[in-house]
Every structure is written in C-alpha cells, then in structure tokens.
Amino acid sequence: MKSHALPPQQSESEHPLEPEAELTSEAFTGIKVGHRAEHAAGPMAVAKSMEFITRESGFLRGNKVLLQLNQKDGFDCPGCAWPDPDDKRSHFEYCENGAKAVAEETTKKRVTPEFFAQHSVEELGKWSDIEIGKAGRLTHPMLLDKGATHYRPVSWQEAFGVLAEELNGLASPNEAVFYTSGRTSNEAAFLYQLFVREFGTNNLPDCSNMCHESSGCAMSETIGVGKGTVTLEDFYKADCILIFGQNPGTNHPRMLTALQKARADGCEIISFNPLPEAGLMGFLHPQHPEQLLTGGTKISSHFVPVKINGDAAVLKGIMRVMLDIEDKEGEIFDRDFIAEHTHGFGELLEDLRSLDWDLVERASGVSRAKIEEVGRIIARSKRIIACWAMGLTQHKNAVATIQQVINLLLLGGHIGREGAGACPVRGHSNVQGDRTMGIWEKPKEPLLAALDHEFGITSPRQWGFDVVEAIHAMHEGKAKVFFGMGGNFLSATPDTKFTAQALHNTKLTCHVSTKLHRGHLVTGDRALILPCLGRTERDTQTSGDQFVTVENSMGIVHASHGRLEPASPELKSEPAIVAGLARAVLGKTSKVNWEELTQNYDLTRDRIERVIPCFDNFNARVKIPGGFYLPNAAKSRVWDTPNGKANFIVAPLVEWKLASDQLLMMTIRSHDQYNTTIYGLDDRYRGVYNERRVVFLQADDMKTRGLKAGDIVDLKSHFEGEERVAPHFIVVEYDIPRGCAATYFPETNVLVPARSVAEKSNTPTSKSIVITIEKAASA
Numbered sequence: 001m002k003s004h005a006l007p008p009q010q011s012e013s014e015h016p017l018e019p020e021a022e023l024t025s026e027a028f029t030g031i032k033v034g035h036r037a038e039h040a041a042g043p044m045a046v047a048k049s050m051e052f053i054t055r056e057s058g059f060l061r062g063n064k065v066l067l068q069l070n071q072k073d074g075f076d077c078p079g080c081a082w083p084d085p086d087d088k089r090s091h092f093e094y095c096e097n098g099a100k101a102v103a104e105e106t107t108k109k110r111v112t113p114e115f116f117a118q119h120s121v122e123e124l125g126k127w128s129d130i131e132i133g134k135a136g137r138l139t140h141p142m143l144l145d146k147g148a149t150h151y152r153p154v155s156w157q158e159a160f161g162v163l164a165e166e167l168n169g170l171a172s173p174n175e176a177v178f179y180t181s182g183r184t185s186n187e188a189a190f191l192y193q194l195f196v197r198e199f200g201t202n203n204l205p206d207c208s209n210m211c212h213e214s215s216g217c218a219m220s221e222t223i224g225v226g227k228g229t230v231t232l233e234d235f236y237k238a239d240c241i242l243i244f245g246q247n248p249g250t251n252h253p254r255m256l257t258a259l260q261k262a263r264a265d266g267c268e269i270i271s272f273n274p275l276p277e278a279g280l281m282g283f284l285h286p287q288h289p290e291q292l293l294t295g296g297t298k299i300s301s302h303f304v305p306v307k308i309n310g311d312a313a314v315l316k317g318i319m320r321v322m323l324d325i326e327d328k329e330g331e332i333f334d335r336d337f338i339a340e341h342t343h344g345f346g347e348l349l350e351d352l353r354s355l356d357w358d359l360v361e362r363a364s365g366v367s368r369a370k371i372e373e374v375g376r377i378i379a380r381s382k383r384i385i386a387c388w389a390m391g392l393t394q395h396k397n398a399v400a401t402i403q404q405v406i407n408l409l410l411l412g413g414h415i416g417r418e419g420a421g422a423c424p425v426r427g428h429s430n431v432q433g434d435r436t437m438g439i440w441e442k443p444k445e446p447l448l449a450a451l452d453h454e455f456g457i458t459s460p461r462q463w464g465f466d467v468v469e470a471i472h473a474m475h476e477g478k479a480k481v482f483f484g485m486g487g488n489f490l491s492a493t494p495d496t497k498f499t500a501q502a503l504h505n506t507k508l509t510c511h512v513s514t515k516l517h518r519g520h521l522v523t524g525d526r527a528l529i530l531p532c533l534g535r536t537e538r539d540t541q542t543s544g545d546q547f548v549t550v551e552n553s554m555g556i557v558h559a560s561h562g563r564l565e566p567a568s569p570e571l572k573s574e575p576a577i578v579a580g581l582a583r584a585v586l587g588k589t590s591k592v593n594w595e596e597l598t599q600n601y602d603l604t605r606d607r608i609e610r611v612i613p614c615f616d617n618f619n620a621r622v623k624i625p626g627g628f629y630l631p632n633a634a635k636s637r638v639w640d641t642p643n644g645k646a647n648f649i650v651a652p653l654v655e656w657k658l659a660s661d662q663l664l665m666m667t668i669r670s671h672d673q674y675n676t677t678i679y680g681l682d683d684r685y686r687g688v689y690n691e692r693r694v695v696f697l698q699a700d701d702m703k704t705r706g707l708k709a710g711d712i713v714d715l716k717s718h719f720e721g722e723e724r725v726a727p728h729f730i731v732v733e734y735d736i737p738r739g740c741a742a743t744y745f746p747e748t749n750v751l752v753p754a755r756s757v758a759e760k761s762n763t764p765t766s767k768s769i770v771i772t773i774e775k776a777a778s779a
Contacts, residue, residue: 026728027128029681031691033709033732039282039296040249040256040685041096046286049099052679056107065106065536065564069094072625076560078105078183078535079674081426081553082254083232086626092287095253100672100679104515105534106564109136111516113153116142120149125521129491129746130678135516138531139568146525156572159528160584166481166508166526167585173200174462175480177470180206180439181487182428183535185548185560187604188574189430189437190612191597192485195582197448198457198590202464203479206439207487208431209467214393214761215424216435218402222410222647224640227432229421229632230385231554235262237419240381243271243300244311244405245391245767249279249685250671252389252425256283260297268381270374271300273391274308274666274740275696278685302374307365307737308664309395309768313653314371315404317360320352321375322411332379334413341637342410344648351650363655365737383419384412389427391666394767398758400651407648415646416637426553428675429535433551436630437612441466450611456591467493468762471754474502482524484511485574486532490519491676494752494764495724512577514567517676531571537562539573543600546573549622551630557615558627575601658739658770662718663701666767667745667752676746683744688732695773696734696742705773709733712776715743717751717769724751728776741771 053062068074070084070093077094079101084093094102115135121144124132141159142151154162167176178196180189196204208216216226223229235241235258248255260283263269271280280303284296291297306314326332338345357368364371378384386405392398406415406422414420426432438447441464448459465473471493473479482489482503489511493499503509506524513520514534520527533539539546539562547561572580579594586592597604602619609618614630621628633639639646656664670692672680682689686696695715702708708731715726726748736742745766756765 026693028693028728028730029691031694031730032689034687034689036687036735037278037685039284040279041253041286042284042296043286043292044684045096049096052100052103056103056109058108062103062106065102066094066099067091068563069098069102073561075535075562076429076550076558077101078429080252081182081429081432082252083552083554083556085232090287097250097253097674101674102536104133104677104679105536107136109134110567111136111138113140113142116151121151121521121523122149129518130681132516132518133678137515137567138513138529140531140570142529144523144527151527151529156580159530160580162508162526162528163483163510163581164584167199170480173460174203174464175478176201177203177205177465177474177479177482179467179470179482179484179487179489180204180434181485182207182431182434183486184430184434184574185550186430186433186437186557186608187548187601188485188578189434189439190608191575191578191604193438194451194455194592195578195586197451197459198455198582198586198592200460202441202443202460202462203470204439204441205465205467205470206431206434207428207492208435209762210492210764211390211427211431212393212424213466213763214398214758215388215402217761218399219406219422219424221641222403222406222649223415223422223634224646225632225634227555227632228423228553229415229634230423231629232258234385234419234421235259236265238262238267238383238385239419240268240270240378240384242378242384242386243269243273243280244386244388245273246387246389246425247273247275247277247279247668249277250669251427253279255425256299257285259283259299260285263297263299263301268301268377269299270302270304270377272304272306272311272314274306274737275668275742276303276305276735302377304366304370304374305737307363308666308740309397309654309656310364310366311392312397312401312404312651313360313363314366315401315408316352316355316653317357317364317368317371318375318378319404319408319411320355321372322379323349323352325376325379333411337413338410341639341646342648343643343645344650347650348407348648359653359655363653365739378408381412383417384409384414385419385421385423387423387425389425391767394758394763394765396756396758396765396768397651397654398763399760400649403649403651410646410648416635421635430550432553432555433549433557436551437608447611454607454611466762468754468757468764471495471499471502474506477505480507482506482509484519486512488517488519488676490522491517491746491749494749494756494766495754496746496750498754512574530577531568532577533562533566533571533573535560535562536564537566537571538564541573541576541599541601546601548601549605549627555630555632556627557622557630559622575604661705661772662770663739663741663773665715665717665741665743665748665751665769665771667748668742670744673744686734691730692744692747693729694732694743695729696732696736698736698738698740699733700738702731702733707731707773707775713773714776715748715751715771715773717753717771719753719756719770722753724753726750
C-alpha cells in the first residue's frame with residue numbers, strides 16, 4: 001500500500017490524511033500505442049457509441065434514450081454546452097461523447113446498500129477511477145459515521161438531520177462551503193443559491209472558477225459581458241474562425257458539424273494549439289457515409305503549433321501585422337467602430353509599434369513568417385469569430401491573454417456584427433445557466449436586492465470563497481462543512497493531496513451524486529452521499545411530471561424532459577433535495593415556502609422571472625420548443641463597462657524562462673473521458689490505448705533527457721521552492737512543441753499547486769506547470 005505522506009507545507013493539520021486514503025491508482029493497465037488519427041468521428045465514433053450504450057444500458061433501451069437526446073421535446077445532454085440547431089434537428093443530434101455520458105447515466109448497474117456493506121471505504125479507495133465510476137448508479141442515501149469503515153444506509157430524514165446538526169452547529173454560516181457542478185439545472189441552482197443566502201453565506205464556489213472564470217473576468221472588463229456574443233447561425237456567416245486552446249473533436253464534438261459547414265462555404269479556419277488534435281485537422285460526419293469516399297473535410301485551413309501559453313505572443317504578432325497593413329493600405333481597422341465604441345486604441349497602437357519580434361518568436365514558438373501568413377488572412381477578413389477554451393483560461397496570464405483576443409476582434413469591429421464575435425466554448429452542460437441563476441461567490445447588489453425583495457430575506461453582502469479559496473479555508477480549519485451539488489470536487493480541483501487533506505479536515509462532507517466517485521472516499525469526520533435523479537429520468541412531484549431548464553454556451557434557455565424510470569425509487573430531484581435541506585436547516589425561521597416551490601417547478605420559474613433579469617414570461621417562453629435567447633448587450637454594441645465603452649487593454653508579453661532540464665506541462669483530457677468521468681482507457685485520436693498514466697513529449701526533449709518511448713518516469717513539479725511528485729508515467733513520443741509536455745487529468749492534478757492561479761480570476765493554472773522528469777527508480 002502506497003503512502004500518502006503530505007509535502008512539508010501540507011503536514012501541519014490536526015487531522016492528517018490516513019496513509020491508506022488512496023487518491024489515484026498508480027497501476028499500469030497495459031499500454032498500446034498506434035497511429036494518430038487524421039480526422040475525428042467517422043464510422044468508429046458510431047461503433048464506439050453503440051458499444052458503450054449497449055454495454056451499459058442495453059441496445060434497444062439505450063438507443064431509445066439516445067433518440068430523445070438534444071431533441072426539442074427530449075432531454076439536454078449531460079455533457080458539453082454546445083447549442084442545438086434552432087430549426088430542424090437530426091434524429092441523431094448527439095456525438096460519441098454524448099452517447100457515452102448517457103450510457104454512464106442509464107447504466108443498469110447499481111450501487112446499493114449491500115454494495116457498501118461488502119466494500120469498505122479503504123478498499124474502494126484502492127480501485128481505479130474507472131472502476132469506481134463503472135460500479136453503477138447510487139440508489140440510497142448513505143452515511144459514513146465518524147470512525148466507521150463502511151457507509152450505511154439512512155433515510156432522507158436522517159440525512160437531512162445530520163446536515164442540519166452540522167450546519168446549525170457552526171459558529172458562522174461562513175464556515176460552510178456550498179459547491180455547484182455545471183450539470184445542475186436552472187431551477188435547482190436558483191433554489192440552491194436562495195437557500196445558501198438565506199442560511200447566511202455567499203460561499204458558492206462552482207466549476208466555473210476552474211474553467212471560464214478567466215473569460216468572464218476578461219470580457220467583463222473589455223466589453224461588459226462575460227458570455228459569448230455569437231449564435232450558431234453566425235458560424236455559417238463568418239469568413240474566418242479562429243480556434244485557440246481547444247480540442248473540439250473530444251471536448252465539443254458537435255461543434256465540428258458547424259465548422260465543417262463553415263469550411264465548405266469557404267470560411268478560413270485557423271487553429272492555434274500545442275497539439276495537432278484530430279478534430280482540428282479533419283472531420284468525417286458519421287451521418288454522411290458518402291464522406292468516406294472523399295475523406296471528409298479538412299477543418300483547419302491553417303494550423304499554428306503554438307507553445308503552451310504562447311497565445312498572447314501570437315495574438316500580439318497578428319495585431320502588429322494588421323497594423324503594418326493598415327499603415328500601408330488602410331481599411332483594415334474599423335475606424336468608425338473604434339471611434340464610436342472603444343477606448344484605449346492609442347495605447348494599444350503604441351504597444352504594438354514597440355513589439356519585439358524576437359520575443360514574440362521565443363514566447364510563442366512560432367516563426368514570424370507563419371504569424372505574418374495568418375495575420376494577412378485575419379487582417380482582410382470581414383467577419384471573424386474567435387473561439388477558445390481551457391487552453392487559454394488556465395494560465396497565470398489567462399485574463400490578459402483573452403483580452404488580446406478581444407483586442408483583435410475590436411480592431412476589426414467584429415463584435416455586434418453578423419458572422420462575428422467572441423465564443424468562449426463552455427465545457428459543461430449548464431455551467432453558464434448556474435451563474436445566470438446566481439451561483440457566484442461574488443454576487444452583485446442588484447441580484448441580492450431582488451432576492452431580498454422577492455422573498456423577504458436578508459442576503460449577506462460579504463463575498464464568499466471561490467474554489468481555491470474554499471480549499472484553503474477547509475485546509476486551515478476556517479470551513480468545516482463541505483456540500484457538493486453534483487460534480488467530483490476532489491478530482492476536478494488542483495493539488496490533489498492538499499485538497500484531500502482540506503476535505504479530511506472538515507466535520508462533514510456531503511455530495512449530491514448520481515454515481516460513485518473518488519470524492520465519496522476522501523471525507524470529513526462524517527460523510528453523506530445523497531443520490532439524485534439524472535437528466536434522462538422522469539421527475540414526478542405531487543403536481544405531476546416536471547421538466548427543468550438549462551442555458552447553453554450561446555445563451556439559449558430551453559427545457560429538458562427526462563422520461564426514463566428512475567434508477568431507484570429512493571432518488572430525489574436536485575430541487576427536492578435543496579428543499580429538504582432548507583426545511584431541515586432553517587425550519588420555521590425560513591421565509592420561503594420550499595414545499596410549494598418543489599411541488600410544481602412552474603412556481604419556481606415564476607420566482608426566477610421576478611428575480612433574474614430578462615426572464616420575463618419565463619414559463620410561457622421556455623415551453624416553446626427550442627426555448628429562447630437571452631439578450632446580450634454587446635451584440636447590440638451596448639457596453640456595460642464603467643466608461644460605457646469597449647476597452648482595448650494592453651498587457652506585457654510573458655516569456656517562460658525554464659531551466660535546461662525543465663518543461664512546461666499542461667493537463668488534458670483523453671478521448672474516453674468527460675471532465676473527471678473516465679469512460680474507458682483509450683485515447684484513440686492520439687493513438688494511445690489501454691493506459692492513462694502517460695506523458696506526451698517531443699522527440700528532441702526525450703533525446704536530451706536520455707529517454708525513449710515506453711520508459712517509465714516520475715514527474716516533479718516546481719513552484720516557489722515547493723516540489724510535488726506524480727510517480728510512474730510512461731513516455732509517449734508526440735508532435736508537441738519543444739519544451740512542452742502533456743498529461744491527463746485528474747492523474748496529474750497532484751502536480752498543480754493550489755497557490756498557482758490566474759491573476760484576477762484565481763483559476764488554477766492547470767495548463768502551465770513547470771516540471772522535471774526523471775526515470776523511475778523501479779523502472
């Protein structure tokens with residue numbers, strides 16, 4: 001049994017993590033390395049979809065469910081937040097990873113009280129993440145008593161009683177942390193934040209803190225809105241689409257349909273990424289078998305292999321190219337737009353004219369000639385969309401980098417124009433909707449005032465903890481109860497050992513979940529598991545069957561109807577769980593009629609309408625098939641910024657100066673993975689099969705370190721004098737810029753320091769970790 005002794009800076013807890021508390025499996029599973037895929041999807045995507053759904057749900061049952069996925073009268077995919085077509089939809093409006101997500105949720109396997117009686121927490125901790133996840137659906141509320149080795153079943157009443165005892169026993173409501181996953185519906189999120197604020201805290205960290213918080217910070221300062229400014233139709237009108245730090249073939253596969261259509265209409269697609277991902281290279285539409293004869297569509301007209309965290313340098317180089325052409329020819333910058341709508345143009349020009357091209361090339365790893373090549377295309381484009389994801393948002397300078405994206409768009413007037421705009425691609429189904437509903441540790445006064453007026457409560461005004469702050473608060477004993485509404489907090493967060501110790505320091509950890517995950521096995525003094533309905537399942541309350549709503553990546557709010565029989569009669573919906581929690585904790589002191597709001601979700605939506613802006617006539621509009629668009633001021637060129645203008649923001653370039661033996665590592669997903677959920681052990685687009693403990697390295701970097709493919713190595717991260725180790729990884733040679741490395745999360749989250757965060761957004765820097773590599777002693 002391996003030891004989990006904590007690094008020196010983590011060892012002073014009053015409740016040290018038990019040595020047997022397993023945080024991940026270090027066992028190899030038998031790697032096979034093949035060829036990298038040249039395109040995404042195709043017949044293999046269909047075959048894999050059928051394989052997963054048949055194995056978990058059964059062929060007929062599973063496919064019947066898939067036919068409801070992303071349909072106007074069906075349920076929203078529990079995976080990514082990519083929008084559905086406004087008009088006609090395919091009968092097969094889903095991707096391979098959507099099918100895998102549904103297979104996971106509709107599995108016939110069950111985690112029953114008998115399962116927990118058979119397997120201790122210590123034993124389950126030795127299982128791999130995939131083994132834990134594949135155990136099946138949770139069926140009953142479960143409690144781990146203090147000092148106990150096994151979870152035991154409890155009634156919902158007893159479970160809520162434990163929560164009430166612990167929460168009401170706190171010295172302050174601010175000693176509790178209420179986390180939210182992006183899967184949570186609008187109705188559940190609204191009720192959840194209402195309860196938390198009536199309880200008396202704004203400690204509402206959510207998964208946005210770890211992904212697009214940087215986007216929200218950057219865009220709010222520049223254009224006054226933290227959401228994207230495009231629709232799906234805009235993709236079909238663009239003449240140039242830029243893709244930064246994103247792997248759509250694995251993380252947002254349905255995006256490829258839009259990119260394929262745009263490419264077929266002559267749109268230039270320029271991709272900037274350290275890895276030449278299959279989805280950036282080509283796409284074989286699985287519903288168009290004739291493409292097998294043509295080889296599908298080449299997605300990227302130009303691919304720019306930028307170094308990790310080199311995007312800001314490339315962006316500045318491109319803007320300098322645009323400026324040079326503007327100086328010679330004119331008509332590149334939208335001068336009328338700039339004069340009427342922006343501020344800071346002069347400062348940006350001064351910054352660009354002083355640009356050091358040698359620094360640009362060193363920082364980006366891209367030649368000046370390549371930057372000039374794509375810069376000329378961008379300069380002459382009339383309708384540009386810029387897309388980005390975690391490859392931009394998880395660096396120390398993430399906010400500044402995203403602001404360079406916005407600078408580029410503003411130069412050409414590419415916001416508030418058809419076929420143009422900013423597109424931060426969200427990675428979780430309702431993460432944007434949760435924030436709209438008030439899940440935020442830094443709420444604005446209008447929201448709090450509206451809540452107070454509508455419900456007669458007094459919301460706290462003190463800001464709460466975000467994810468990283470919550471981890472530190474639990475570690476320091478300032479937060480004593482952790483409640484997770486969905487998600488897998490332990491595996492999603494940085495610095496795994498530190499976070500595990502933080503959770504272990506609490507009096508109670510509680511997770512609302514559909515399936516077993518590692519977070520259930522690293523607990524406080526006591527732990528609760530509350531099983532909930534999934535998206536696919538029928539939600540029946542006293543007034544009849546209910547539906548919930550979600551908001552996708554482009555601001556469309558629509559209904560989601562589950563129709564499957566629930567995995568267990570003991571399951572409760574997330575709104576019902578919130579209501580039960582509120583009644584138990586607040587009792588007769590609550591000014592909210594929780595029973596009424598969960599008997600009929602229409603009544604919850606009525607209250608949302610009166611509190612959340614732009615939800616007028618909510619019930620009527622959301623019952624129209626396809627839902628409705630939320631307004632976006634930036635689309636109308638109205639800038640909700642202090643000066644009423646869209647702001648150009650200048651930032652210095654960042655150049656990583658690594659020691660000769662150091663590399664810059666980023667964490668990535670495999671293709672058989674969605675966030676922290678591991679569907680399988682293959683990453684077929686990158687040619688890696690049956691293994692996750694791998695490190696992707698460039699050939700020359702391997703040679704200088706005396707490494708060859710298949711070597712077993714230990715990874716060590718370095719941050720402000722601290723070292724963290726992730727042992728036993730297999731070297732895989734890959735086409736990645738020199739000086740860079742890539743590994744899968746959550747296996748290497750242990751290397752990400754909890755104190756290494758993005759400026760302003762406080763997002764963990766999971767995409768820029770300084771590491772060294774040594775051959776494993778036991779290799």
